Amino acid sequence: MSALLEVSGVSKSFGGVHALSDCGLEVGEGKIHGLIGPNGSGKTTLFNVITGYERIQQGEVRFNGMEITNAPPDRVFGLGVGRTFQLTRLFGRLSVLENMLVATQRKQGWLRGVLRRSGSVAETRRAMELLEFVGIATLAHEPASDLSYGQRKLLELASLLVADPDVLLLDEPAGGVNPTLIKHLAGRISELNASGKTFLIVEHNMEFVMNLCDQVTVLSQGTALVTGTPGVVRSNPAVLDAYLGGEDDEATQKRLAATGAGESTRPSGVSISSPIVKPAKRLGGPEPLLRIDGVVAGYGGGDILKQVSLDVPEGRITCIVGPNGAGKSTLLATVSGLLRLRRGEIRFGGQVISGLAPRQILARGIAHVPQAHSLFPDMTVRENVEMGAFTIDDRALVAQRLKAVEELYPIVRERAGEKAGSLSGGQQRLVEFARCMMLDPSLIVLDEPSMGLDPQTRRIVFEMVELMNSRGKTILLVEQNARAGLKLSSHGVVLENGIVRLAGSGREVLEHPEIGALYLGGAVASDATR
Amino acid sequence: MTGAKTQDLAAVAAKRGRRGLALRVLAAASVLVVVVVFALFPVAVTDPTATSIAVFTLVFMVATVAWNVFSGYSGYLALGHAVFFGCGGYAVALAARDWHFKGGWDVFGLLPFAGLVAAAVAIPVGVIALRTRRHTFVVVTIAIFFIFQLAAFNLSFTGGTSGIELPLAPFTAANYNQPFYYVALAILVMTVAMSWAVRRSRFGLQLLAIRDDEDRARGLGVKTTRVKLVAFVLSAFPVGMVGGLYFYFLGQIFPQFAFDPLFDISLALMAFLGGIGTLLGPLLGALVLESLQQYLTQTFSGTGTYLIAYGVLFLAVILLLPRGVVPTIGQYLAHRRARALDPGAAREPAVRHDVAGAVR
Numbered sequence: 029m030s031a032l033l034e035v036s037g038v039s040k041s042f043g044g045v046h047a048l049s050d051c052g053l054e055v056g057e058g059k060i061h062g063l064i065g066p067n068g069s070g071k072t073t074l075f076n077v078i079t080g081y082e083r084i085q086q087g088e089v090r091f092n093g094m095e096i097t098n099a100p101p102d103r104v105f106g107l108g109v110g111r112t113f114q115l116t117r118l119f120g121r122l123s124v125l126e127n128m129l130v131a132t133q134r135k136q137g138w139l140r141g142v143l144r145r146s147g148s149v150a151e152t153r154r155a156m157e158l159l160e161f162v163g164i165a166t167l168a169h170e171p172a173s174d175l176s177y178g179q180r181k182l183l184e185l186a187s188l189l190v191a192d193p194d195v196l197l198l199d200e201p202a203g204g205v206n207p208t209l210i211k212h213l214a215g216r217i218s219e220l221n222a223s224g225k226t227f228l229i230v231e232h233n234m235e236f237v238m239n240l241c242d243q244v245t246v247l248s249q250g251t252a253l254v255t256g257t258p259g260v261v262r263s264n265p266a267v268l269d270a271y272l273g274g275e276d277d278e279a280t281q282k283r284l285a286a287t288g289a290g291e292s293t294r295p296s297g298v299s300i301s302s303p304i305v306k307p308a309k310r311l312g313g314p315e316p317l318l319r320i321d322g323v324v325a326g327y328g329g330g331d332i333l334k335q336v337s338l339d340v341p342e343g344r345i346t347c348i349v350g351p352n353g354a355g356k357s358t359l360l361a362t363v364s365g366l367l368r369l370r371r372g373e374i375r376f377g378g379q380v381i382s383g384l385a386p387r388q389i390l391a392r393g394i395a396h397v398p399q400a401h402s403l404f405p406d407m408t409v410r411e412n413v414e415m416g417a418f419t420i421d422d423r424a425l426v427a428q429r430l431k432a433v434e435e436l437y438p439i440v441r442e443r444a445g446e447k448a449g450s451l452s453g454g455q456q457r458l459v460e461f462a463r464c465m466m467l468d469p470s471l472i473v474l475d476e477p478s479m480g481l482d483p484q485t486r487r488i489v490f491e492m493v494e495l496m497n498s499r500g501k502t503i504l505l506v507e508q509n510a511r512a513g514l515k516l517s518s519h520g521v522v523l524e525n526g527i528v529r530l531a532g533s534g535r536e537v538l539e540h541p542e543i544g545a546l547y548l549g550g551a552v553a554s555d556a557t558r
Numbered sequence: 559m560t561g562a563k564t565q566d567l568a569a570v571a572a573k574r575g576r577r578g579l580a581l582r583v584l585a586a587a588s589v590l591v592v593v594v595v596f597a598l599f600p601v602a603v604t605d606p607t608a609t610s611i612a613v614f615t616l617v618f619m620v621a622t623v624a625w626n627v628f629s630g631y632s633g634y635l636a637l638g639h640a641v642f643f644g645c646g647g648y649a650v651a652l653a654a655r656d657w658h659f660k661g662g663w664d665v666f667g668l669l670p671f672a673g674l675v676a677a678a679v680a681i682p683v684g685v686i687a688l689r690t691r692r693h694t695f696v697v698v699t700i701a702i703f704f705i706f707q708l709a710a711f712n713l714s715f716t717g718g719t720s721g722i723e724l725p726l727a728p729f730t731a732a733n734y735n736q737p738f739y740y741v742a743l744a745i746l747v748m749t750v751a752m753s754w755a756v757r758r759s760r761f762g763l764q765l766l767a768i769r770d771d772e773d774r775a776r777g778l779g780v781k782t783t784r785v786k787l788v789a790f791v792l793s794a795f796p797v798g799m800v801g802g803l804y805f806y807f808l809g810q811i812f813p814q815f816a817f818d819p820l821f822d823i824s825l826a827l828m829a830f831l832g833g834i835g836t837l838l839g840p841l842l843g844a845l846v847l848e849s850l851q852q853y854l855t856q857t858f859s860g861t862g863t864y865l866i867a868y869g870v871l872f873l874a875v876i877l878l879l880p881r882g883v884v885p886t887i888g889q890y891l892a893h894r895r896a897r898a899l900d901p902g903a904a905r906e907p908a909v910r911h912d913v914a915g916a917v918r
Contacts (some may be wrong), residue, residue, distance in 0.1 A: 078776060111777055119770035120765075129760070130767045131778040135799035191779060 031090075032057040032226050033109070033195055038077055038087030039250075040070075041355075047073040048250040051087070055195065055243075060217065062237040064446040065247035066365035066508050067352055068479040071230040072114055074247070075197050079111045080104045091195070103500075105131075110188035111197035114230075116180040120173035123182055124164065127172050128155035131191040155190060161217060177330075178205040181213070186198030195226045197444030203353065204231045205388035206330060214240050214534055232352035238262065246270055268544050271351070271510070315378055316503050318363070318471060323382075324371035325362050332358045332372065335525035340471070340519070341498050345493065345503040347517035347534060349510035351546065354523040356506040358472050359401055363504070364396035365389040376471070391419070397460050399476045399506075405449025412448045413440050428525045429466050436495065437462040461492055465501075472496060474505045478512065490516055516539040522546055576900040596743055597876065600736050609735035611852040615845060616742035620800045622844040623749045625825040626769070627756055628793035630835040632786055633769030634691075637822045638683070638699035641706045642794040644816030645679045646672035646801025651811045652715065661725030666808050667742050671798045674803055676798020677791050683792035688783065700822070707817035722804060738807045739820065742800065749796040756792070757837055765789055769835070802830035824848075831875050833882030842883060847871075 031054035040048040046072045055061045063071050076082040078089055080101040089097045096104055105111075110131075119127050129151060161183040167175065175183060181201060188196060201217075203208045214236060217227060231237045237244060238258040245255040248270035254261055261267055318340035326332040332355045335544040340346045348356050361367040363374060365386040374382040381389050390396075403412050413433060417426045434441040439455055440462045448459060456475055464472060477493060478486040490512060497503050507513025514520045520537030523532035525544050532536050537543065600609050621643065629636045649672040650665065659665050687698045710716045729737055756762040764785045767775040776782050805811040828847045850871070852862030864901025879886045 081773065081777070101773070102779050102781050105777055105779040113774065117771050117774040119767045119774070121770055124764055126766070127761060130763055130780065132774065187778065 032056060032092060033078070035074065035078065035089040036088050036090075038074070038084055038089070039075060040073055040082060040084050041397070046250050048084075048087075051247070052252055052356050053245055053255070055226060055228050057226055058221070058224060059242045060221050060229065060240055062244040063228060063247060064228045064232070064237055064244060065253075067476065068074055068135060068508070069270070070245040070250040071247055072122055072199055073232065073250075075199055075228075078104070079109060079197065098406055101226040105191070105193070108192075109197065110191065110193035110195070112181070112199055112201065114187065114199040114203065116177070116182055116184050118172040118175070118183060118187075119421060120171065122172055123169050124159065124172055124175070125152065125155055125168040127183060128159065128190050131187050141533060150176070151410035158186045158189050159183075160190075163212065178209045185213075185216070189205045193225075195228065196220075198227065198229045198231075200230055200232065202231055202236045210236060210238055211298065219535070234351075254461055260510075271508075299384075299532075301395070313373070315379060316340055318504065319375045320359070320363070321373045321375070323359070323374065324370045325367055325372075326370065327367070332526050333362065336373070336523070336526070336528055337372075338402065338521050338528055338531060340502060340504050342502050343497075345497050345505060345517040345534075346519040346521065347505045348521045348523055349505055349507055349513060349537070350523035350529070353522075353525075355512075355526040356523055357475055359523065360396065360475050360506055363473055366396070390467065390469075390531070393467075393470040394473060395464035395467055396473045397475065397477065397514065398463050399479065401453075401456060403456055403459060403463075404450040406447060408443040408445050409440060409448055409451070412459055413462050413466060416463035419467070426466070429468060433462045433465050436465065436499070439494070454481050454489060457481070458492060461496065465496065469501065471502045471504060474503065476506055476508055478507065478509050479491035486512065494508050512544070519546075565776075568651045569694065576734045593747070600739050604732070606732070606735055606784075607856060609615045609739060609857070610807075610835070611849055613735055613738045614852050615741055615848040616739065616746055616806075616846040616889050617804050619841055619844040620742065620746045621751050621797045621821075622825050622828045622832075622840040623746070623753050624793045626793075626829050626834065626836075626840040627753050628786075628789045630829055631756065631762060631765040631769065632789055633835075634688075634786065634788070635696050635826065636667065636687075636699045637795075638687075638703035638706075639794070639797050639825055639828060640817050640819065640821040641683060641703050641820055642676035642680060642797040643711060643801035643804070644706060644813075647799030647805035647811045647816045648716060648722070649675035649722050649798065650806055652804035654806075655722060659725055662729075663737070665725060665727070666737070667802075669741070669745070672802030673795040673799040677795045678800065679798075680791045680794035681787070683751070684709065684787045688786050688790065703817065703822060704710075707813060707819075710813035710817055719813065721810050723810050726809060727806070733738040738803060742803055745796060745799050747801070750837070752796070754837055755838070756789070761785065761788070800873065806886075822910055827872065830882055832905050833873070833884030833888075836882070836884045836888070839882050839884035 032442060033053075033055040035051060035053040037437055038048050038051045039046070046069075051070065053063075053074070063074070065071055073082060077084050077087075078096075079100050080096075080103070083098050086193070087097070088095060091107055091109055094107070096107065098108075099107075112313070119130065120318055124129075143461050156168060159168055162185060164175075164182050167179065172180070185196075186200070198217075202215055205213070210233065217229075221227060222331060229237065229241065236293060241258060243255060244258050244261045246261060246264075246267050247251045253266055253270055254264050254265070265340070294454060310372075316339040320336060320338050320340075323333050323336045326329050336355070338346075338348075338360060348359065350356055358367060362369055362382070365384055365388070367380070369382045372382070373380055376389075376392060379392075380393060381394075384392075405417070406413065413430065414426070418431060420426050420429075430440075437458050439458050443451065445453070448456060451459065461477075474493065477489050481489060485508065493503060493505065494516060505513060505517065514534040514537055517534040520530070520532060520534040521528055522537060522543065524541075528548055532540075570894070580688065599612060603612075621639065625636065625639050627695075630635065646669075650668045653659070653671060654661075654665055659668070674776055683699075683702055685704060687695055689696050692715050709719055716722070727734065727737070764775065764780045764782075767778070767780060768782055768785065772782055801816070805816065808815075824847070825844075828843035829840040830843070831839075831847060832841065832843025847868075851864065854867055858864050875883070
């Protein structure tokens with residue numbers, strides 16, 4: 029097997045976060061190669077490196093034996109490597125057909141491009157054929173901005189095909205599209221593959237990846253962990269560890285040794301087709317601090333949350349885990365009011381808060397620390413923390429809070445005058461925590477606080493979460509590192525595909541035998557029963 | 559796709575085609591009428607005040623259409639095109655003085671040279687400015703403009719603040735404006751033709767792709783730096799030509815008029831008013847704004863009334879037609895056409911076939 033696309037020793041970091049470290053990958057000619065891994069494991073960064081959108085200081089990218097490290101995107105495309113983007117990117121003000129014609133200049137003299145009219149008969153015919161191939165030919169004359177999300181995905185794929193590239197890099201082709209379309213898309217990819225196209229596909233939908241791909245590489249913390257056939261990959265215990273995390277803890281290691289010794293000891297024949305919801309224990313007495321009741325929400329056409337109910341008891345840490353795309357961040361966005369509910373209700377301290385503006389929800393005492401870096405990078409640490417209290421007019425109160433926060437997070441005083449952007453990833457997290465503590469909220473909502481951090485920093489961040497909790501803050505946490513997150517928490521919730529699959533104490537959830545199957549999208553189970 | 563569906567498509571396409579042909583004939587007829595009206599204007603109207611307003615208006619129409627070829631299509635807002643206007647003007651002034659032109663039709667022969675000088679200046683300016691994007695690009699073009707203005711004030715060969723006299727054209731006083739008018743009209747026809755050719759070329763499509771998403775355009779093999787630079791240089795050429803014409807018309811050139819920040823802003827305003835990124839919008843915007851401004855200046859000279867009227871008009875357009883006149887009308891027409899083609903489903907086109915249904 030000759031490698032058509034070859035990545036070796038690639039490292040890339042952003043600020044304090046290592047996105048890729050010594051990453052290597054070989055994509056064989058004529059293969060469909062899957063690239064999976066937890067959030068923040070560097071999949072999209074690797075795409076950006078291959079296609080020239082990110083420059084690297086270390087490592088090498090080769091295509092067809094030719095070195096293309098740090099080649100600009102237009103050259104990479106000209107050589108025959110096309111890519112799509114995670115959030116589809118189209119030329120919104122051009123028509124669908126015009127979108128198709130932008131890419132047609134490959135293998136043509138440039139001057140001819142200047143002089144020639146766009147959309148000759150032959151080109152248009154070819155473009156229409158491809159639109160028909162993906163199934164959106166009827167929309168050829170519509171502005172691309174009028175397309176639905178799924179149609180955009182199809183157009184993006186078709187617009188690459190115009191230039192007849194040898195390799196197609198698809199970033200989450202099945203993300204956010206409905207099952208019918210996913211099936212359709214998989215069929216088109218297989219067909220193209222049969223006609224000789226090579227694919228490298230980043231995807232969170234495990235069924236899609238496992239059914240379609242010849243080879244799968246698992247990326248974890250910027251490094252290629254395992255490469256092999258779908259069967260080999262899903263039975264490798266290291267893969268589950270990559271998704272669940274927790275390699276920095278002795279007890280987990282032990283349990284790992286017990287359950288993860290091999291696929292034979294894993295419970296077989298588990299079907300997750302029926303939800304195994306165990307309703308969260310309604311602790312007797314008063315209503316929990318936060319009650320989420322039958323929430324349905326989503327972006328654009330589809331629902332991401334399909335009826336989610338859970339309770340967050342006061343003074344505790346509740347951790348939500350689940351595979352990528354389960355709806356965890358979406359759920360947090362509904363709590364903080366960034367996303368409107370379609371159905372259901374959210375009550376906080378006994379009062380309905382769903383439907384309020386984010387500002388009003390913040391004023392009631394819910395602070396949200398989002399997943400992406402949310403500090404103002406060019407402002408100092410002190411200014412960033414002060415921004416957390418800009419709604420408070422009482423200067424004395426702000427000064428008092430600042431003092432308390434500095435005590436809790438010494439880094440706020442130590443690095444007060446430095447630009448927030450110059451801090452490491454872990455330090456930035458702490459400043460984010462400090463900022464949200466300025467409002468003295470009663471509920472803190474944390475989205476993946478440990479993402480992109482090394483184990484040691486991660487432990488510090490988790491200690492800080494516990495510290496906030498010990499100061500009386502109720503915490504609702506989404507965590508990719510399921511083992512560490514659940515160990516920390518008194519309550520655990522597993523979300524999958526927009527539905528609560530499991531709820532119970534942190535320990536119960538952590539030790540539930542089916543959690544692995546939930547993470548790998550049922551692949552483990554279906555493999556075992558096959 | 560089933561055979562029936564394909565036939566369906568073919569029928570819709572044919573319907574579109576027939577309407578397309580009818581529209582094309584209509585468009586060609588309108589263009590002809592407009593050209594005839596413009597060509598006959600100085601014959602019909604002989605008042606020198608009116609014809610000189612017409613010359614100024616044509617100059618701005620050329621410059622706005624040319625500006626739009628770069629800024630409108632690529633989305634890069636350039637606020638330094640006065641550099642090319644001034645360079646064109648100085649090229650003609652210096653060439654006419656040093657090469658001893660008598661004045662008359664011969665000076666018009668220098669206009670292509672003025673365009674070439676402007677285009678040549680645009681190459682280094684573009685290479686520097688196009689290293690940046692969006693807001694930074696705007697600021698850089700303004701900064702480069704001021705460097706040129708400062709140079710024109712201080713270099714010895716420009717004559718500094720005392721300026722340069724251009725040869726006096728030996729046309730009769732009654733018909734003095736006419737030659738300038740027709741030359742400007744010829745340049746306008748050439749510039750509009752260029753804008754039209756760019757718009758329908760593959761090169762133009764690449765510019766529009768850059769406007770919508772430059773990074774993705776690169777990912778589809780568009781050599782964005784080169785495409786932007788070529789458009790920038792193309793856009794400078796006509797501006798240089800009318801710069802030469804304008805100062806020949808005035809008879810003298812001074813730095814503050816050659817490199818006038820108001821010129822930079824006017825082009826953008828005119829294009830926005832008419833509809834940035836369209837073929838006709840900049841033409842219309844410049845026609846209305848420049849003639850109106852000249853008229854108001856002449857009528858209420860000395861007072862600031864014209865500025866107030868100008869401001870009111872501009873606010874009204876921003877409030878009522880934020881995308882500009884031409885795109886708003888175009889959208890209205892497209893709506894009507896869609897309704898005529900497919901009654902009952904005005905804005906929801908023929909979508910629900912095969913996968914498209916599932917895809918929605």
